Amino acid sequence: MDNSNQANSYHEKIQQVMDEVGKIVVGQDYMVNRLLIGLFTQGHILLEGVPGLAKTLTVNTLAKVLRLDFKRIQFTPDLLPADVIGTMIYNQQKAEFEVKKGPVFANLVLADEINRSPAKVQAALLEAMQEKQVTIGEETFKLQKPFFVLATQNPVDQEGTYPLPEAQMDRFMMKVYVDYPTKDHELEVMRRMANMSFHEEVKPVLEVQDIMDIREQINQVKISESLEKYIIELVFATRYPGEYGLEEEAKYIEFGVSPRASINMNLAAKATAFFQGRNYVLPEDVKEVAVDVLNHRIMVNYEAEADSVTTRDIVNQILVKVPISN
Known part of the structure; x- marks a missing residue:
């Protein structure tokens, strides 16, 4: 397949990704577009919006459509850095310490409500974003490729939030504001979610190699x-x-x-x-x-x-x- 045909094939697949996500998530094409830009350019995305706007559902659905290894970290005030990157645990049978990897070891990591945890926990994730590697004990581990962090945060004036420092905000490629849906979109959401028998499966569209190929296409x-x-x-x-x-x-x-x-x-x-x-x-x-x-x-x-x-x-x-x- 020549370069132009391959590009056309990927344009169609990107549209298929949007369509598949749209089966589950209503009216968030702009958000999905921004997530795909981040994924295909090795950038991380920060989403801000009040709770209940389908931020988490969108990321979860996207991971299925892209057939990526997905992990979700719920940031809370009592979360520790080891809960994010992993730690050393003692194996009594072997009488030695072993590495227990944290949820950051995935292709797509959702850092949910990242500003609900103190700075040291935020820093643990953001360092992994920057370096694409994690050190546990004396060992350094490379993170998977592709490695993409999507963080969500509530508006900083809400109770119990720890604003991200400027240097850490800078590591996100984009900060995207997620707004309330339109009346028509909210009507569709209500109809779907009020129907307790509603169940829609999404089909995987892209593989990891496709993502790498699209990155190369964008580079050109x-x-x-x-x-x-x-x-x-x-x-x-x-x-x-x-x-x-x-x-x-x-x-x-x-x-x-x-x-x-x-x-x-x-x-x-x-x-x-x-x-x-x-x-x-x-x-x-x-x-x-x-x-x-x-x-x-x-x-x-x-x-x-x-x-x-x-x-x-x-x-x-x-x-x-x-x-x-x-």
């Missing part, structure tokens, strides 16, 4: 020098907003984004182009992913909070003010 998507420069301008506008005619937004920004933002925007734009059936990136692809890539990396001050200005508001203004490079 072309991005022009002018769009590369556009991404850099967007990033620099968060650091030096006054130079881009963003004086109003400048008073709210404490710190701009790190270089991880430009890398992840490039990758996410390529994935978006590939999902659209193109082997080249358009300006719309960059704009499509900019808010989710940048919103959790901009640090705002108390004045922004007082004026109810969000980082998403700031990114949207940056997209309006920053022109595309020629």
